[in-house]
Amino acid sequence: MGAIETDLLPCEASAVFPGLYTSMPAERYHAIAAMSAGGLKRMQQSPAHFFGIQMDPNRPPPGEPSPAMVNGTLVHCALFEPDTLDARYVIKPDGMSFSTKDGKAWRAKQTRIIVDVEQMAAARAQSARLRALPELGALLADGIGESSAFWIDEKTGELCKCRPDWTSPAGDGVVIVDGKTCQDASPEGFGRAIWNYRYHLQAAWYADGYERATGTKVHGFVFAAVESSWPHQAAAYMLDDLVLDAARRENRRLLDLYAECKRTGVWPGYAPSISLITLPAWANRQLENAA
Numbered sequence: 001m002g003a004i005e006t007d008l009l010p011c012e013a014s015a016v017f018p019g020l021y022t023s024m025p026a027e028r029y030h031a032i033a034a035m036s037a038g039g040l041k042r043m044q045q046s047p048a049h050f051f052g053i054q055m056d057p058n059r060p061p062p063g064e065p066s067p068a069m070v071n072g073t074l075v076h077c078a079l080f081e082p083d084t085l086d087a088r089y090v091i092k093p094d095g096m097s098f099s100t101k102d103g104k105a106w107r108a109k110q111t112r113i114i115v116d117v118e119q120m121a122a123a124r125a126q127s128a129r130l131r132a133l134p135e136l137g138a139l140l141a142d143g144i145g146e147s148s149a150f151w152i153d154e155k156t157g158e159l160c161k162c163r164p165d166w167t168s169p170a171g172d173g174v175v176i177v178d179g180k181t182c183q184d185a186s187p188e189g190f191g192r193a194i195w196n197y198r199y200h201l202q203a204a205w206y207a208d209g210y211e212r213a214t215g216t217k218v219h220g221f222v223f224a225a226v227e228s229s230w231p232h233q234a235a236a237y238m239l240d241d242l243v244l245d246a247a248r249r250e251n252r253r254l255l256d257l258y259a260e261c262k263r264t265g266v267w268p269g270y271a272p273s274i275s276l277i278t279l280p281a282w283a284n285r286q287l288e289n290a291a
Contacts, residue, residue, distance in 0.1 A: 016150055016159070020214045024148040026163070034150060034159040035258060037202040043254045044198065047261045048269030071123070071228055072181045074115060078127035079179050079224070080145040080165050085120075092116045126181065126226045129234040136224055136236040139177055143168035149213035156259035162209045173217030176206055177224055185225040185235045194239070199223065203239055204247035
């Protein structure tokens with residue numbers, strides 16, 4: 001993928017002011033053009049990926065969410081917004097087929113997201129597993145869900161944003177809780193997920209951004225990890241300062257790169273020339289052991 005050159009800029013921020021918005025709908029938040037943790041991850045893959053996914057006027061419309069995404073969103077609602085479950089979701093009647101006339105008519109009338117009874121039961125079980133963790137349960141007993149924070153980066157002047165799943169009061173500040181569904185919630189398994197999905201960038205971005213937007217100290221960022229498969233084992237984790245400091249440096253680099261790409265209109269991708277490639281370190285070790 002070569003560099004993409006464009007004169008296009010993201011849509012206007014619709015006059016959003018820096019600060020904290022506790023009742024902003026998710027659709028409104030996502031429509032506001034500002035750098036986010038997700039945007040940083042795309043910039044890390046390449047600026048061309050960021051442009052192609054978030055700015056290219058010829059980009060395809062988003063596809064249907066995967067089953068894992070549907071499950072993650074459902075668990076998120078059950079954990080952080082349980083009072084809205086009935087307003088947002090409807091359970092498909094047992095035995096109903098959407099290939100029949102009656103099934104098609106029932107589905108056409110629905111304004112809520114359709115899930116089956118097993119999906120809803122699993123989401124409630126996952127939420128219960130997380131709330132049963134004493135320290136995490138205490139954090140979830142008091143706080144605000146789905147607040148939207150906006151701030152201006154002093155160095156680049158870029159509008160930035162984050163939307164914590166849950167913010168719990170803690171002394172003179174807050175603790176942020178972020179829910180994650182996963183295949184393996186063990187320390188080793190979730191540690192891999194943190195690296196693979198760049199969750200450490202998100203943790204640093206949210207903690208620093210919330211402080212900047214509100215002037216309130218963030219005492220910690222907690223991952224609430226729960227396995228998607230039965231018996232839905234759960235765990236809560238925080239990252240150490242060494243990891244968070246490295247994430248902050250990478251976030252700084254990516255935000256600076258974003259600002260430069262906007263200034264020049266050039267969004268580079270992968271190297272355009274033929275490059276020498278090698279295998280990952282773990283694969284090379286296996287080759288050495290087999291020799």
